[in-house]
Amino acid sequence: MNIVVVLPLLVLLFALLVASIKILREYERAVVFQLGRFWMVKGPGLFVLIPIVQQMVRVDLRTIVMDVPSQDLISHDNVSVKVNAVVYFRVVDPQKAIINVEHFYEATSQLAQTTLRSVLGQHDLDEMLAEREKLNHDIRTILDTQTDAWGIKVATVEIKHVDINEVMVRAIARQAEAERLRRAKVIHAEGERQAAEALVDAARLLGADPRAIQLRYLQTLTEIAGEKSSTIVFPLPIDVLQSLQGH
Structure with missing residues (x-):
């Protein structure tokens, strides 16, 4: 066979072999699809994908710190406030995070914003300022329940600032x-x-x-006599006079 033909074929095969070898870090997983269907979750470490037949989506399992943008809301006692928060969550089921929702980060962010407005809108301003621990717990519980179908675990929610006008x-x-x-x-x-x-x-x-x-x-x-005064005028009780007359 002509070397002009063989050499490009060898280069192509080598490129396909290199492209098929995948290495994932300890905190990464790969959701593998075979001919468009879910096949399995691979990683961490080294594995091989069949070119063209198999594709993968890389998922990071580390805790994600997400800032919830400042939200304008009306408290239960009709006070206009701006509230922002931070949410700590991580992917616990890569298959659900890729298949059940499109862009799980954006979906979690939007859900956190609406939940923040919904929960805090049911409380007075005094409760927002004094009972943050309880409100954090309520928001976290709602988020964790609703994101469970997406394979996401919400670990912590912290209200950062409650801003009110002057x-x-x-x-x-x-x-x-x-x-x-x-x-x-x-x-x-x-x-x-x-x-x-x-x-x-x-x-x-x-x-x-x-x-x-x-x-x-x-x-x-006696106490009066001890003071620096030249003249002391005091009443004499009748009981004292009567006691003196009796003696």
Whole structure:
């Protein structure tokens, strides 16, 4: 056979052989189709594909970090807010991820955006700010359930920022200031009540024995005398006069 004919054939065969050899890393899998039909999932490591007859789609099994773009939504108490989040997910079933959905990353991203708006729209602004852990769990549960048919496992959802306009920020600040004033007044009133109860108890104890009142009166005079004052005017209780007259 003429070398001019043989040499191109050898080059073609060598190219086909090289093209048929595939190497996958530890975190990669190949979804192999044979004549258009799903055949099997291959990898990791070295394997051979039959040229033309078999094709493969490479799938990364590592955890994917996906930013959910800022979403405009109305809270349950009619406050306009912007919320963004981050979703951590990974492919656990390469066959489902390729066959059951077109472009699983984009599909998961769109689903995360709609779920974020849907869940947070059912809660008040105070709950969005104070109960993020619960909201993260609710969103993750919904996403994980709906993406199960796509062979995807949603590990974590974290709400990053809840942005509100300046008017609402000032309103929240006024509300917080009013709450602090209310608590201060409640604490002050509680202190006055406790002081009044203590005075009533003291008066009851002093009234039980007239001598106790006299001792308390004399103690008060001693305290007044210790102050720097040239003149001291004080009333003399009738009980004291009567006790002196009795002696």
